Amino acid sequence: MTAEDRAWHAMSAAEALDALGVDRHGLSEGEANARLERHGPNRLPEARMVGPAQVFLRQFRSPLIYLLLVAGVLSLVIGDRWDATFIFGVLILNASIGAFQELKADASARALRSLVPQIARLRRSGVTRDVASEDIVPGDIVELESGMSVTADMRLIEAIGLEADESTFTGESMPVAKRASENLGIDTPVADRTNMVHAGTSVVEGRALAVVTQTGSQSQLGDIDLTLAEAGRSAGAIPLIRRMNVLARQIALIAVILIVVLGTMLALEGQGWREIVLLAIALAVAAIPEGLPVAVTVALSAAASRMARRNVIVRALPAVEGLGACTLIASDKTGTLTVNRLTVERVVLPDGRSIARADWQTGGADHALAELAAAAGLCNEAQLREHGSPVGDAVDLALLDFARENGGDVERLIAADRLSIVPYEPALRYAAVEADWGEETRTVVKGAPETVLPMCGGSGADEQGLADRLAGEGFRVLALARGQAQTGGGSIRDHLRNLELLGFVGLTDPLRHGVVEAVAKCHEAGIGVVMITGDHPATALAIARQLGMDVDEASVITGRELGSRRDDEEAFAERVVGRQIFARTEPAQKLAIVRALEEEGQIVAVTGDGVNDAPALRMADIGIAMGRSGTDVARGAADLVLADDNFATIVAGVEEGRVTFANIRKIVLFMLATGAAEILMFLLALSLGLAMPLTPVQLLWLNLVTNGVLDVTLGFGKGDGDELQHPPQRKLASLIDRDALILMFPGAALMTVIAVWVLHDRLALDMPIEDARNHVLVMVVTFQIAFLLSIRNLKLPFWRWHAPENGWMFVGMAVAILLQIAAMTVPALQSLLDTAPVESSFLWLCAGAALAVLLVTEIAKWWLIRMERATEEAMHFAGAPSIRGNR
Numbered sequence: 001m002t003a004e005d006r007a008w009h010a011m012s013a014a015e016a017l018d019a020l021g022v023d024r025h026g027l028s029e030g031e032a033n034a035r036l037e038r039h040g041p042n043r044l045p046e047a048r049m050v051g052p053a054q055v056f057l058r059q060f061r062s063p064l065i066y067l068l069l070v071a072g073v074l075s076l077v078i079g080d081r082w083d084a085t086f087i088f089g090v091l092i093l094n095a096s097i098g099a100f101q102e103l104k105a106d107a108s109a110r111a112l113r114s115l116v117p118q119i120a121r122l123r124r125s126g127v128t129r130d131v132a133s134e135d136i137v138p139g140d141i142v143e144l145e146s147g148m149s150v151t152a153d154m155r156l157i158e159a160i161g162l163e164a165d166e167s168t169f170t171g172e173s174m175p176v177a178k179r180a181s182e183n184l185g186i187d188t189p190v191a192d193r194t195n196m197v198h199a200g201t202s203v204v205e206g207r208a209l210a211v212v213t214q215t216g217s218q219s220q221l222g223d224i225d226l227t228l229a230e231a232g233r234s235a236g237a238i239p240l241i242r243r244m245n246v247l248a249r250q251i252a253l254i255a256v257i258l259i260v261v262l263g264t265m266l267a268l269e270g271q272g273w274r275e276i277v278l279l280a281i282a283l284a285v286a287a288i289p290e291g292l293p294v295a296v297t298v299a300l301s302a303a304a305s306r307m308a309r310r311n312v313i314v315r316a317l318p319a320v321e322g323l324g325a326c327t328l329i330a331s332d333k334t335g336t337l338t339v340n341r342l343t344v345e346r347v348v349l350p351d352g353r354s355i356a357r358a359d360w361q362t363g364g365a366d367h368a369l370a371e372l373a374a375a376a377g378l379c380n381e382a383q384l385r386e387h388g389s390p391v392g393d394a395v396d397l398a399l400l401d402f403a404r405e406n407g408g409d410v411e412r413l414i415a416a417d418r419l420s421i422v423p424y425e426p427a428l429r430y431a432a433v434e435a436d437w438g439e440e441t442r443t444v445v446k447g448a449p450e451t452v453l454p455m456c457g458g459s460g461a462d463e464q465g466l467a468d469r470l471a472g473e474g475f476r477v478l479a480l481a482r483g484q485a486q487t488g489g490g491s492i493r494d495h496l497r498n499l500e501l502l503g504f505v506g507l508t509d510p511l512r513h514g515v516v517e518a519v520a521k522c523h524e525a526g527i528g529v530v531m532i533t534g535d536h537p538a539t540a541l542a543i544a545r546q547l548g549m550d551v552d553e554a555s556v557i558t559g560r561e562l563g564s565r566r567d568d569e570e571a572f573a574e575r576v577v578g579r580q581i582f583a584r585t586e587p588a589q590k591l592a593i594v595r596a597l598e599e600e601g602q603i604v605a606v607t608g609d610g611v612n613d614a615p616a617l618r619m620a621d622i623g624i625a626m627g628r629s630g631t632d633v634a635r636g637a638a639d640l641v642l643a644d645d646n647f648a649t650i651v652a653g654v655e656e657g658r659v660t661f662a663n664i665r666k667i668v669l670f671m672l673a674t675g676a677a678e679i680l681m682f683l684l685a686l687s688l689g690l691a692m693p694l695t696p697v698q699l700l701w702l703n704l705v706t707n708g709v710l711d712v713t714l715g716f717g718k719g720d721g722d723e724l725q726h727p728p729q730r731k732l733a734s735l736i737d738r739d740a741l742i743l744m745f746p747g748a749a750l751m752t753v754i755a756v757w758v759l760h761d762r763l764a765l766d767m768p769i770e771d772a773r774n775h776v777l778v779m780v781v782t783f784q785i786a787f788l789l790s791i792r793n794l795k796l797p798f799w800r801w802h803a804p805e806n807g808w809m810f811v812g813m814a815v816a817i818l819l820q821i822a823a824m825t826v827p828a829l830q831s832l833l834d835t836a837p838v839e840s841s842f843l844w845l846c847a848g849a850a851l852a853v854l855l856v857t858e859i860a861k862w863w864l865i866r867m868e869r870a871t872e873e874a875m876h877f878a879g880a881p882s883i884r885g886n887r
Contacts, residue, residue, distance in 0.1 A: 006019060006213070007186045008153075008155045008196065008213040008214075009155070009184045009188055009193040009195055009196050010184055010185060010186045010188070011155065012183070013155060013156065013157045013158070013180055013181075013195075013211075016155040016157075016211055016213065017157070017211055020138060020139040020211060020213070021139060022139040022140075022141065022211065024123070024141060024157065024209070025123060025125065025126040025141070026122060026123035026124045026125060026126065026127075026140065026141040027124055027125075027137070027139050027140060027141075028124065028125050029124060029125065031139075032124060032135075032137055032139075032140065035137035035138060035139060036135060036137050039137055039138060039215060039216070039218075040215075040216055041134040041135070041216060042133055042134050042135070042136045042137070042151065042152055042215035042216050043133075043134045043216055044216060044217060044221070044222060056095055056096070065091065066252070068091055068284065069091065070284070071280070071281045071284040071696070072084050072088050072091070074277050074280065074281055075281055075696070077277070078274055078277050119131070119132060119133060120132075120133050120136055120140075120142055120151040120152075121142065121143045121144075121148070122136065122140045122141055122142045122143065123140075123141040123142075123143065124140070124141075128143060133151040133152075136151055136152050136212055136215055137212065137215060138212050138213060138214065138215060139211065139212060140152075140211070140212040141157075141209065141210070141211055141212075142154060142209070142210050142211070142212060143207070143208075143209060144162070144197070144203050144207060144208045144209075144210060145203060145206075145207040145208075146203055146204065146205055146206060146207065148202065148203045149201075149202045149203075150164070150197045150198060150199055150200065150201045150202060150203065151199060152199050152212045152213075152214065152215045152216075152219055153196065153197075153198050153199055153212070153213050153214040153215075153218075153219040153220055153221075154196065154197050154198075154210035154211060154212050154213060155195065155196055155210060155211050155213050156178060156179070156180035156195050156196065156197065156208055156209075156210045157180055157208075157209045157210055157211055158180045158208060158209045159178050159179060159180040159206060159207075159208040159209075160206050160207055160208070160425070161205055161206030161207075161423060161424065161425045162177070162178040162179075162203065162205065162206035162207065162208045163175035163176060163177050163178065163203070163204045163205040163206060163393065164176050164178055164197055164201050164202065164203055164204060165201060165202050165203075165204045166191070166198070166201045175204045175205065175393065175394055175395075176194065177194065178194050178195065178196075178197060178206075178208065179194050179195060180195055180208065181195075182194045182195040187560070189559055189560060189584060189586060190220055190586055191534050191559075191584055191586070192584070196213075197210060198219065198220045198221065199215075199219045199220065199221040199222075200220075200221045204393060204394070205393050223588070224614060224615060247668070247736065251289070251672075255283060255284055258283055258679065258683075259279075259280045259283050259284065262279060262283065262682075262683075262686065263276050263279065263280055266279060266686075279682075279686075279692065281696045283679065283682060289668075289671040289672065289675055289703065292667070292668070292671055292711075295667045295671070295708065295711045295712045295714070295715060296664055296667060296715075298712045298715045299660060299663045299664050299667060299712075299714070299715025299716075300314075300318065300320050300321065300660065300664075300715075302715050302716050303320045303321075303656055303657075303659065303660040303663070303715075304320055306656055306718075307320060307640075307652070307653055307656045308643075310649065310652040310653070310656065311642060311643040311644040311646070311649045311652075312640055312641075312642060312643070312649055312650075312652065312653040312656070313627060313640065313641040313642075313643055314639075314640055315635075315638060315639055315640065315641060319622050319623075319639030319640050320656065320657055320660050321657055321660045321661045321664060322603070322605075322621055322622045322639070322657065323605060323622050323624075323640065323650075323653045323654055323656075323657035324654055324655075324656070324657020324658035324659070324660060324661045324728065325603050325621075325657065325661060325728050326527060326603045326604065326605040326621065326622055326654070326657075326728060327526070327527060327528065327602045327603045327604075327728050328527065328528040328529075328530065328597060328602040328603070328604050328605070329522060329527060329528070329529050329530070329604075329605045329606075329607065329650065330530050330531075330532050330593070330594060330597065330604055330605070330606045330607070330616070330620070331529060331530070331531055331532070331606075331607045331608075331647065332531075332532060332533060332607055332608035332609060332613050333509075333531055333532075333533035333535055333540060333543055334509060334533065334534075334535060334609075335609040335626055335645070336512075336607045336608060336609055336626060336645075336647055337511060337512060337515055337531070337543065337547065337647055338509040338510060338511055338512060338543065339509065339510055339511075339512055340509060340609075341394075341398075341509065341510075342394045342395060342397070342398040342476075342507050342508070342509060343357070343398050343401060343402075343507065343508065343509075343510055344357065344376075344398055344399065344401070344402035344505045344506065344507055345357045345475065345506055345507070345508045345510055346470060346473070346475055346505075346506035346508075347360075347369065347372065347503055347504065347505055347506065348466045348467075348469070348470050348503060348504045348506070349368050349369070349372070349502075349503040350463065350466075350501050350502070350503055351368075352466065354470075355369060357405075360405060360406055361405060368502075368503070369406055369503075370406050370407055370408075371482075371502055372406075372480055372502045372503045372505070373402055373403045373405070373406035373407070373408050374403060374408055374413070374437070375442075375444045375446075375480045375481075375482055375502050376399035376400075376402050376403050376446065376480060376505065377399065377400060377402075377403030377404075377408045377410065377413035377414070378413055378416060378433060378435050378437060378442065378444045379431055379432065379433045379444040379445065379446045379480070380392075380396045380399055380400055380403075380413070380414070381393065381396050381423065381424070381431070382396040382397055382400050382414065383414065384410075384411065384414055390410070390414075393424075395478070395507065398507055399446075399478075399505070400413075400414075402505065416435045416436060416437055417435060417436040418433050418434070418435045419434045419435060419436065419441065419485075420432075420433070420434040420491075420492040421433050421434075421492075422492055422493055424446075424447070428447070428451075429447050429448040429450075429451040430445055430446065430447025430448065430451045430452055431445070431446055431447060432444065432445045432446075432492055432493070432496060434485060434492050440484075440485070441484075441485035442482055442483075442484075442485065443482060443483040443484065443485060443492065443495070443496070443499070444480065444481070444482050445480070445481045445482070445483075445496060445499060446478050446479070446480045447478065447479065448477075448478070448479070449463075449464060449467035449477055449478075449479040449504060450464070450467075451479075452479035452480070452481055452499075452501075453467075453479060453501070455481060455496045455497055455498075455499045456481050456498075456499045456500065456501040457497070457498040457499070457500075463501060466504060467479060467504050470504055470506045471506075471538075472538075473506070473542055474508060474538060474539050474541070474542020474543060474545075474546075475506030475507060475508050475542075476506070476507045476508065477504055477505070477506055477507075478504065478505050478507065479501065479503075479504050480501075480502045480503060480504075480505065481499035481500060481501050481502055482499060482500055482502055483495070483496075483498065483499040483500065508539075511543070511546055511547065512645070512646055512647055512648070513646070513648075514646060514647075514648035515547065515646070515647045515648055516546070516547055516548055517648065518646075518647050518648035518649075518650065518651045519547045519548055519549065519647075520548055521651045521724060522650075522651065522654070524724060525651075525654060525724040525728070526728055527654065527728065528602075529547075529549065529580075530579070530580045530581070530582070530597075531543070531544055531549075531580065531581045531582065532582045532585055532590050532593060532606075532616070533581075533582070533583055533584075533585065534583075534584060534585060534586075535583060535584070536583065536584065537556045537558055537581070537583035537584065539583075540556065540581050540583040541553065541555075541556050541581060541583075544580065544581050549580060551580050551581060555579060555580040555581050556579070556580075556581040556582075556583055557575060557576075557579045557581070557582060557583070558582075558583050558584045558585075559582070559583070559584045559585040559586055559589050560584065561575070562575055562576070562582070562585070562589055562592075562593075563575075572592060572596060573596045573599065573600070576593055576596040576597065576600075577596075577600060588615070590606075590613065590615065590616040591615040591616050591619050593616070594606055594616045594619050594620050595619065598620075598621065603621045603622075603728065604620045604621050604622070605620060605621065605622035605623075605624055605650070606619075606620035606622070606623055606624065607624040607625075607626075607642075607647065607650065608623075608624075608625060608626070608634055609625060609626035609634050609645070613625075613634050613637075614634050614636075614637040615637070617634060617637040617638045618637040622639050622640065623637055623638035623639045623640070624638055624639070624640045624641070624642060624650060624653075625637070625638035625640070625641050625642070626641070626642055626645040627641045627642055627643040627644070627645060628643070628644070628645045640653065651724070654724065655719070655724055658719070658724075658728075659717065659718065659719035662717065662719065662794075663714055663715050663716075663717045664715070665740070666714045666717070666791055666792070666794070667711050667712075667714045667715060668736065669736070669740050669743060669744060669791055670710070670711050670714060670784075670787065670788060670791060671703075671707070671711055672736065672744060673743075673744040673745075673747060673748045673787060673791075674702075674703075674707055674748070674751075674780075674783070674784055674787065675703070676744065676745070676748045677747075677748040677749075677751040677752050677755070677780070677783070678694070678699060678702070678780070680748065680749065680752035681693045681694070681751075681752050681755050681756055681759075681776075684752055684753070684756045685756050685759060688756070688760065690756070690759055690760060690763065691759075691763070691769050691772075693755060693756065693759050693773065693776045694773055694776060694777060694780075695773065695834065697832065697833060698773065698777055698833055698834070701777075701823065701833055702777070702780060702781070702784075707784055707816075709812050709815045709816045709819065710784055710785065710788050710812050710813065710816050711788075712812065713788075713808045713809040713811065713812035713813075714788070714791075714792065714809070716808040716809070717792070739864050742860050742863070742864055743791060743794070743857065743860050743861060743864070746856045746857060746859070746860045747783075747787050747790070747853050747856055747857040747860070750852060750853050750856050751780070751783045751787075751853055754779065754783075754849045754852075754853075755776050755779055755780060755783075758772075758775055758776055758779050759772050759773070759775075759776050762775055770834045771836065773834065774824075774834065774835050774836055774838065775838060775842060777820075777823075777833075777835065778820065778824075778838055778842070778843075778846060779845075779846050779849060781816065781817075781820045782846040782847065782849065782850040783849070783850055783853050784816070785813050785816065785817075785850065786850035786851065786853045786854040786857075787853060787854070787857060788809065788812075788813065789854060790853075790854050790857035790858055790861065791857065791861075792809060794861065794864075795865065797858055797861070797862070798854070798858065823835050824836060824837045824838065825837060
């Protein structure tokens with residue numbers, strides 16, 4: 001077994017020193033240098049950065065891109081330089097947009113490294129000195145005291161009142177008491193290793209001497225870094241990306257089949273290879289929605305701006321829609337659902353009265369409560385800084401706030417003359433003070449009820465029952481008692497008997513404002529909520545009940561009970577399914593839980609703020625980090641960041657995500673419907689023995705310019721207001737479903753018939769093919785505008801809309817018309833597109849044909865709405881839940 005593989009927490013301090021070949025005087029400089037050579041610097045490995053060129057080239061890995069590349073090359077081969085220029089220009093534009101998004105800095109690894117401080121205080125050859133943290137090696141003897149950061153994993157040799165803040169590492173909201181003499185089992189989870197301190201944590205209280213056991217990538221922090229890297233490699237794509245990839249493969253397959261079939265038909269008819277190549281290029285351009293990436297990016301950017309106004313900062317644009325698609329939110333507790341700050345939330349007095357914080361903040365004076373609060377302020381080791389703010393242990397700060405809220409003079413309480421003090425030590429489980437207060441000298445004790453109650457005269461089962469009741473509600477309970485000053489000399493410890501019990505205080509990490517309502521709204525929107533925390537199971541269960549979650553003891557499972565996914569994936573997944581609270585979990589387990597939930601078919605959004613959350617944030621479909629209290633590691637691994645650290649903000653993000661999904665669905669529907677009309681035009685024209693209705697460059701003009709201006713405006717829709725009344729869309733095919741097909745094809749079919757009739761009619765009048773195609777181009781532009789008007793809202797007829805809902809759409813229609821006018825009148829565009837002005841009578845024909853397309857699409861929409869209402873009514877009469885609320 002190597003040194004790195006040893007279970008240091010299962011050894012005594014003497015055994016650890018012996019195993020590391022060191023004593024309390026520390027290593028010699030020569031031995032330290034040799035170990036530094038052998039183990040390497042105490043830092044995490046640098047992540048290899050991907051260069052911009054590699055990221056840019058990666059954007060071309062798509063079936064649609066391959067088709068366009070082939071079309072561009074074929075255009076060059078046959079000498080159509082304008083077509084080739086347009087095609088390659090489109091490819092470069094799309095790749096540039098994708099590369100810009102992907103080159104967002106991935107700060108996870110750098111943030112992890114920043115958690116390891118620069119300097120540590122250690123002993124070498126019996127001399128204490130400061131050493132750069134990267135030069136620390138296994139076997140170094142380190143001195144720790146309050147306020148210091150921990151530089152490596154260490155086994156405690158001796159500790160006096162040591163408490164460590166491990167909230168960003170384990171999820172535990174309260175400081176963890178550490179004991180050097182603790183004997184632990186080999187299987188003890190990291191969160192319960194009270195004889196160890198770990199890199200990335202800090203000392204809140206006390207002092208200690210420790211020996212370094214693991215450094216750099218061998219530390220627990222290094223394990224998280226490795227897990228984070230593995231999560232990045234195995235993380236699935238965001239739901240929108242998966243939907244787009246499926247759609248791209250389907251479009252590419254259809255385009256290839258059409259090209260092969262029609263090319264073969266033309267070859268059998270004796271057509272030349274140039275005509276076949278032109279047809280292949282035209283079909284590839286017609287089938288591929290070149291402007292789709294730009295339109296989707298604009299829609300996501302608009303949504304990101306709206307979400308930023310609602311305190312959701314977007315790091316990865318596709319995550320905007322992904323949040324709306326999520327079916328399950330796996331939330332961290334500390335700092336996410338709670339505020340990560342201890343407060344006194346409940347008090348129980350000896351007479352049995354239970355007083356909540358809201359009661360003493362709004363109620364009148366209560367003598368017994370005031371006495372309890374004054375005692376909490378006296379038996380307190382917090383200090384005031386120069387500017388007046390208190391500093392100290394989290395429990396002492398909470399008790400000081402409690403004293404202030406109940407009329408206590410905090411400055412006077414802290415400045416009181418303390419004649420004798422027994423500082424809090426984990427082994428004692430209490431603290432005591434003898435202090436002058438007013439005209440008397442008081443003795444005040446605080447501590448665990450089972451420790452303090454035996455010091456009180458007449459205390460028994462009744463008082464212990466009061467404490468147990470408070471603990472059962474999820475509070476950390478402290479008892480406070482007082483007595484008269486003792487005479488006769490001796491230590492204060494010798495006189496702690498026959499005290500008067502003042503009451504019990506219940507401390508907790510309170511829920512964030514609005515989080516209960518947010519959880520309720522998630523359930524209403526069909527989104528499940530589970531809690532994954534490093535905290536104690538009883539505390540997690542109590543918090544879940546406060547959140548309004550329907551949970552009991554059977555809903556809770558601990559990390560120890562879960563075990564490792566590597567041992568038995570199937571058994572692990574069975575333990576995960578159906579659980580709502582995962583307590584005492586380790587980072588690797590959080591990651592495994594997320595994987596199991598995703599394999600179950602859930603689209604998972606993970607929230608968190610600590611280092612321990614980073615792998616799960618990276619692995620999840622959607623990672624959501626806290627902006628204020630979150631670590632740089634968590635923010636770097638996440639897709640979204642909550643600027644106000646409020647879980648309730650996620651609900652606003654879900655709403656915006658669903659609006660964005662609807663907008664993108666309309667964009668895809670619009671582009672595929674118009675693209676289908678273009679393909680059908682070719683099929684119908686060729687079947688009738690006519691020439692191609694449009695040239696490849698005209699198709700590119702339609703798809704990228706006029707069409708592109710129109711579809712982009714659909715991304716600015718603000719929603720219908722009922723987005724949270726529907727469950728999320730789970731299926732990858734939900735972008736184009738049966739309803740979408742019913743909306744698309746009537747209008748597309750009518751566009752096809754009218755456009756081919758225009759081509760046939762103009763050619764029958766002996767009009768040159770260039771002029772006939774010019775008329776078809778104008779007709780198709782008017783069709784696009786009419787279809788846009790209809791699908792802008794899929795639930796209401798177009799005449800019942802209010803223009804302010806999406807004013808950009810009307811701007812887009814005006815721009816598209818102006819662009820087409822420019823195409824017909826500007827010489828350079830006329831030469832490029834083979835266009836010219838058309839007669840006014842034809843424009844009236846275009847208007848009439850566009851109205852027909854609009855009406856046909858409206859009839860299809862009306863039919864779908866009618867069918868949905870009929871289905872809802874049938875389910876209502878059958879006693880089933882409404883589709884609107886439960887589908």
